[in-house]
Structure formats: C-alpha cells, structure tokens
Amino acid sequence: MTPKPLILLLALCFSLFSSAQDSLLAPTPPMGFMTWNYFGDDINEQDIKSMADAMVEEGLVELGYEYIFIDDGWQGGRDKRNNIIPDPEKFPSGIKALAKYLHSKGMKLGIYSDAAQLTCAGYTASLGFEEQDAKTFASWDVDYLKYDYCGAPTDRKTAEKRYSKMADALQNSGRQIVFSVCEWGQREPWLWAKEAGGQLWRTTYDIRDKWSANAPEGTNLHEESIGYGILDILEINAELDEYAGPGGWNDPDMLVVGLHGKSGPSGDQGGHGATNTEYQSQMSLWSLIAAPLMISNDVRNMDEETRRILTNKDIIAIDQDPLGKQGKRVINKDNWQVFVKPLTDGNYAVGILNTSEKKQRFKENLSSLGLDGKYKLLDVWSKKDYRKTDKLNFQVQSHETLVFKLSR
Structure with a gap:
C-alpha cells in the first residue's frame, strides 16, 4: 500500500503539473x-x-x-x-x-x-x-x-x-x-x-x-x-x-x-x-x-x-496535436521529402512531398522512416483507409504532399 504522505505528494505534483499546463501560453x-x-x-x-x-x-x-x-x-x-x-x-x-x-x-x-x-x-x-x-x-x-x-x-x-x-x-x-x-x-x-x-x-x-x-x-x-x-x-x-x-x-x-x-x-x-x-x-x-x-x-x-x-x-x-512535436524530415533527396511527426496517441503522421515537376511513384518501407511493424493508413485529404502495411507505395503529383495518419 502506498503511504498516505506519498499519495498526497503525488497528488500535489500532479496538481502543480496540471496548473502549469493550464497556464502555459x-x-x-x-x-x-x-x-x-x-x-x-x-x-x-x-x-x-x-x-x-x-x-x-x-x-x-x-x-x-x-x-x-x-x-x-x-x-x-x-x-x-x-x-x-x-x-x-x-x-x-x-x-x-x-x-x-x-x-x-x-x-x-x-x-x-x-x-x-x-x-x-x-x-x-x-x-x-x-x-x-x-x-x-x-x-x-x-x-x-x-x-x-x-x-x-x-x-x-x-x-x-x-x-x-x-x-x-x-x-x-x-x-x-x-x-x-x-x-x-x-x-x-x-x-x-x-x-x-x-x-x-x-x-x-x-x-x-x-x-x-x-x-x-x-x-x-x-x-x-x-x-x-x-x-x-x-x-x-x-x-x-x-x-x-x-x-x-x-x-x-x-x-x-x-x-x-x-x-x-x-x-x-x-x-x-x-x-x-x-x-x-x-x-x-x-x-x-x-x-x-x-x-x-x-x-x-x-x-x-x-x-x-x-x-x-x-x-x-x-x-494542433498536444504532444507538440515538430515533424522530422527523414528523407530529403531525389526530389522527395518525407516528414514523420509523432502524435500524442502513440500514432504518427507521415507526409510525402514530390518536389519534382512531374508525377512520380514513391516506394519505401516504413522501417526506412524509423517506423517498425505494420500500420493502418488514413489519407487525411482523400479520407481513404488502407489496411495494415509496412510499405508506402503511392503516386504523388508534382508539388503534391500526401499526408497519412498511421495507427496500429
């Protein structure tokens, strides 16, 4: 059983943390x-x-x-x-x-x-x-x-x-x-x-x-x-x-x-x-x-x-994800830029930008982006769902950025 003074201390710490979060500009x-x-x-x-x-x-x-x-x-x-x-x-x-x-x-x-x-x-x-x-x-x-x-x-x-x-x-x-x-x-x-x-x-x-x-x-x-x-x-x-x-x-x-x-x-x-x-x-x-x-x-x-x-x-x-992580650019070569942003629910957002002047196909394993295992994908613009996969394989228009929310 947790001693009562420790419980009170933990409660105080949580209260102070919550107050700090509430007052954060x-x-x-x-x-x-x-x-x-x-x-x-x-x-x-x-x-x-x-x-x-x-x-x-x-x-x-x-x-x-x-x-x-x-x-x-x-x-x-x-x-x-x-x-x-x-x-x-x-x-x-x-x-x-x-x-x-x-x-x-x-x-x-x-x-x-x-x-x-x-x-x-x-x-x-x-x-x-x-x-x-x-x-x-x-x-x-x-x-x-x-x-x-x-x-x-x-x-x-x-x-x-x-x-x-x-x-x-x-x-x-x-x-x-x-x-x-x-x-x-x-x-x-x-x-x-x-x-x-x-x-x-x-x-x-x-x-x-x-x-x-x-x-x-x-x-x-x-x-x-x-x-x-x-x-x-x-x-x-x-x-x-x-x-x-x-x-x-x-x-x-x-x-x-x-x-x-x-x-x-x-x-x-x-x-x-x-x-x-x-x-x-x-x-x-x-x-x-x-x-x-x-x-x-x-x-x-x-x-x-x-x-x-x-x-x-x-x-x-x-x-606006409250975890507050800026997405990290994990690929920046051959007219591709890919960003991975951790989210507060343990999921990820992934963005794929085609900087070239023509439509191209992007193919990459999720592991090369630092994401192990398989994920369900939601295309946040088309609202299309994709079944669990460990690969990305999509056509991307010139200057388009595909964005997916990845979840287990």
Missing part, C-alpha cells in the same frame, strides 16, 4: 487570421469585425482559428502622455472595444509593434516605451503581440536584449499576452527566443504567394529581392525540429492559401500565386512541422478549394 501553435498579406497597412476596425464575423460563419473559429492578428498600420502615434494610440480614423471605437467584440465571439486579438522607433511601414513603434506600451496593450485586453525588428541593429546581442525587455514588460502588464518574436531568423532565434520570453519566433524572411523562388543554389534571396516561396521557407524551417514544442514554436510565416496572386505584400518579389495543389501542400507541410496556422486570404470571399484546404479537421489535428 501557446501550448499548441497559434491559429487565426493575420491582416498583413491581404490588407497591408490599409486596415480598419470594420475590416476586422467583418473578418471576425466571416470566420465564425465559416466555422473557422470552431476549428481553432481563434485569433485575429492586426499587423502594421493600426497606430496613430502617441498622446500627450506618450501613450501609444490607434489611428482615430481607422479605429474610431478604439482597440479595447474591438477586443471586446472579438471576445464576445469566442475569439482573441493580436496586435503589432516593433523593437525600434518606427515599424516596418513607418508607424510608431515601442523602443524605449516597452513597459508603457505593454500596460496599454493589457488595458486594451490584447491577447498576442507580434514584435517586429525593422530599423534595429543587426547583431544578436541587441536583439536578445530588446526582445527580453518587451517580454518582461508583457509579463509585468497584468495580462497573459502571447509574445511573437519576429526578427526573421537572421539571428537564430530558435537558440534564444524562448529563454528571452517568446512563445514563437519567425525563422525566415516574409513568405510570398508562390511555390518557389526557382533561383540558382546559393542565391541570397533576400539580398537579390527575389522573395521566398513555400518551398524556400520549408527548406529553412525543416531543419529546426528539435527547437519546437509546447510553449515555443518555430514560425515559418503565414499561410498563403487562397491568395491567388493578390497584389500587395505577398504579391511582391514574384508572388504571382500558387496552384491549389501547392496551397494544399503548404497546409500539409505547415501542419506536419507544427507551425502556427495564420491564414491571410479574404475569408469573407473564399472559393470552395480554399475552404476545403483550410477546414480539413484531420490536418488541423496533426498541427
């Missing part, structure tokens, strides 16, 4: 709508409200897309007490009223600032006003802060200091606010951003609405202003699986699903649009690598293919 990758790709800095409170209404009506909030993230362009400067204020023409009711509107619909509000004097688009930022701005955001009932790095020094030490200062300010604000470190991966934030107080960190420069830059190997896409496509972003983020987990996520930037080459930020630098097969691949790959799912198309006017891709419950469940 971003226990799974955040999901929602981010304004930048569609609206740029031309954003207002009515846009936010109409988008929130559409997200509820489309069932996106019920599926987990609970945030609306207001990106750059909401700011109206500072008042006579140096409090940051919203643009009175864009947000005449104020941010707090907007947060109340979203909260009434079961949603959360994200906002944006920068670790310099001005933001990327030239608006008021937070350097030197971290404590004051954090308290302001908390008073507005904001739930998430994306903190950019335009106009800041390039060295890592300064970045760590500036992000830590804002993280401390948020922690002292009186409200739990998820903190997104957005310094574009140039200072390897996966090595320090969580310790600095971040719950997610951008691993790359901005994504564009295209499959790939199609640039010669070794080309510096940023310096050449070519722009990163889905595949270019994947190549960077796929190597960082060991750094992701509950409360701390690699962020490969927004979903471009459904933008169809829209002009604006995502349309710059060759962002001419991708095919629906490529959009489905992004949704598949981002879910396999446990990425935040930040949609950026016009939810109010979605076509059926976009809706189908963004509302697939099985692929969302893979992204």
